[in-house]
Amino acid sequence: MMNRSAMQIVIVGGGASGFMAAITAAEENPDAKIVILEKNKTVLNKVRVSGGGRCNVTHNPSDLRFFIKNYPRGEKLLRKMLHHFDAKDTVSWFENKGVKLKTEPDGRMFPVTDSSQTIIECMIRTARNLNIEIRTGTSVQSFSKITGEGREGFSVQLNDDEKLYADKLLIATGGYPKASGFDWLQTHDHTIINPLPSLFTFNTPGNYLLPLAGVSVQDALVKISGTKHEWQGPLLITHWGFSGPAVLKLSAWGARDLAEKDYNFICKINWAPQMNEQQVREFLMGEKAKTPKQQISSHARLGIPARLWKAFVAKSEIPDELRWSDATNKALNRLTELLTNSQFDVKGKTTFKEEFVTCGGISLNDIDHETLESKAVPGLYFAGEVLDIDGITGGFNFQNAWTTGYIAGKNLAGHSTLSAIASK
Numbered sequence: 001m002m003n004r005s006a007m008q009i010v011i012v013g014g015g016a017s018g019f020m021a022a023i024t025a026a027e028e029n030p031d032a033k034i035v036i037l038e039k040n041k042t043v044l045n046k047v048r049v050s051g052g053g054r055c056n057v058t059h060n061p062s063d064l065r066f067f068i069k070n071y072p073r074g075e076k077l078l079r080k081m082l083h084h085f086d087a088k089d090t091v092s093w094f095e096n097k098g099v100k101l102k103t104e105p106d107g108r109m110f111p112v113t114d115s116s117q118t119i120i121e122c123m124i125r126t127a128r129n130l131n132i133e134i135r136t137g138t139s140v141q142s143f144s145k146i147t148g149e150g151r152e153g154f155s156v157q158l159n160d161d162e163k164l165y166a167d168k169l170l171i172a173t174g175g176y177p178k179a180s181g182f183d184w185l186q187t188h189d190h191t192i193i194n195p196l197p198s199l200f201t202f203n204t205p206g207n208y209l210l211p212l213a214g215v216s217v218q219d220a221l222v223k224i225s226g227t228k229h230e231w232q233g234p235l236l237i238t239h240w241g242f243s244g245p246a247v248l249k250l251s252a253w254g255a256r257d258l259a260e261k262d263y264n265f266i267c268k269i270n271w272a273p274q275m276n277e278q279q280v281r282e283f284l285m286g287e288k289a290k291t292p293k294q295q296i297s298s299h300a301r302l303g304i305p306a307r308l309w310k311a312f313v314a315k316s317e318i319p320d321e322l323r324w325s326d327a328t329n330k331a332l333n334r335l336t337e338l339l340t341n342s343q344f345d346v347k348g349k350t351t352f353k354e355e356f357v358t359c360g361g362i363s364l365n366d367i368d369h370e371t372l373e374s375k376a377v378p379g380l381y382f383a384g385e386v387l388d389i390d391g392i393t394g395g396f397n398f399q400n401a402w403t404t405g406y407i408a409g410k411n412l413a414g415h416s417t418l419s420a421i422a423s424k
Helices: 014-029 047-055 066-068 075-082 087-096 115-128 179-186 245-254 255-259 277-290 306-315 329-339 396-411 419-421
Strands: 008-012 033-037 101-103 107-110 133-135 141-147 151-158 163-166 167-173 192-197 199-203 216-224 228-235 241-243 264-270 343-348 348-353 356-363 380-382
Touching: 008 014, 008 151, 008 163, 014 033, 014 115, 014 396, 047 115, 047 228, 075 264, 075 396, 087 101, 087 107, 087 396, 107 115, 115 133, 141 179, 151 167, 167 396, 179 192, 179 356, 192 245, 192 255, 199 245, 199 343, 216 245, 228 245, 241 245, 241 343, 264 329, 277 329, 306 329, 329 343, 380 396
Parallel strands: 008 033, 008 167, 033 133, 167 380
Antiparallel strands: 101 107, 141 151, 151 163, 192 356, 199 241, 199 348, 216 228, 216 264, 228 241, 264 343
8 A cells, every 4th residue: 555655646726726625635644745736827816806806715604504505506515515614614714824804794704904915825825834836837738547556646747748646636727618628627537517607797788877887776686587587686887787796696596597598688677676566656656745846856765876866767758857746657657667677688798807707617426525536537636616616706606615625635635524524
C-alpha cells in the first residue's frame, strides 16, 4: 500500500472551491503534496468581483429546509452536504482564520472590511502556510488514468508539455459558458448537462420606463408569462430593462425555460404585490373620495417612487394636472392595470455584472453523493460550479463552493467524509 506521506494531490482551478479543497486536504493530511493549477494569471477571480468587490461570502445561516430552497439545481445533493459544512461552519471557518463576517438586512454576509481582498488574502495566506503550491498561468490540456507499480493515479498534461503525477485529482474549474468547455472531461465517461446562463437581467428595448434607469422599488412581483415562474422582491429599472434581486432570482429558477424561449418572452410585474387588482382599484377609488382636489400625478401612492408613479399616471392617459375628483373610472381602471399587471416584452438578457453563473455541468448522477468522487473514475473528484449545482444571488453560490470544496478536500486527503466528519 502507498505511503500516505507521498500522496500527491492536484487541484485544477484556483477559485473558491479549489482553495477550500486544497486547504482542507492539507489540514487533514499535512504530509500531502498539494498543487493548485490556475489557467489565469491571478487566483480567486470571482471572489474578487463578487458583491461589487466586497465578496458576498455566504448567506445568513438559517434552518436547512429554508436555506436549501435557494438552489434551483442540486438541492438533493447539497442537502446532504450541508449537514457536514453549512453557512454557520463557513462563518466559523473564516473567523478562525481572522476574518470576521457581518450580516446585511437582506441576509447577505460580507467581510467586515467590505473588501473581497480580505477573503483573497486569507485564502492565499492559509494555503501558503500549509505549503500548498499555487501555479498560475497553467492550464490543463488533458489527464489520463495510470496504474502500475502498486500505485494508481493520474498523468496530468499541462499547457507547456509538462506532465504532473497525481494520486488524487480534483476538478474545480467553475462553470463553462458552452458545452464544448467540458469536452476534456466528457472523454472520461461523464454526462454533461448542457450549460446555460443563470442570474441575468432582462432586456426590454422600447420599454417606456427606460428613462427612469436607477429607480428601484423595494417590493414587486415579477412573473414569466406562460410559466409558473415568479419571484417577489426588490426590482431595479436599468438603461436596458429590469434587474434587482427579483429579476435575478427569477432568471435562475427559469434558466432552462427562458433559454428554450431564446430569451424572448413577456414578463408581468405587479408593483403593489401586497394587494390584488380589486384591492388596488378600491384603494384608488378611496383616494378619489379622500383627496378630491389633489393632482393625481403629484403625490405618489402605494410606496411607489414619485418618478415611477408619474410614468404610470402618464401611461394611463391621465393629464399631469388632473385632480382625483375629475378622474374617470376608465382612467383609474387603466392605472390599476398598470400597477398590478404591467406587461413588458423581453428581448434578450444581460449577464449580471462580472458574476457569471451557469446552470448545467457534470451530471450529479455521475458523482458519489457522499464523497464527490467520480463513479466512473476512482480518485477523480469534482467541486463547485463545474457540477450541475447553482444557487440564486445572495451568497448561495459561494456556499456551494465552500461546502463542496470542504467535502472534496476531506476525501482527497484519504478519509471517508462520514468518518472524517463524525468527530465534528
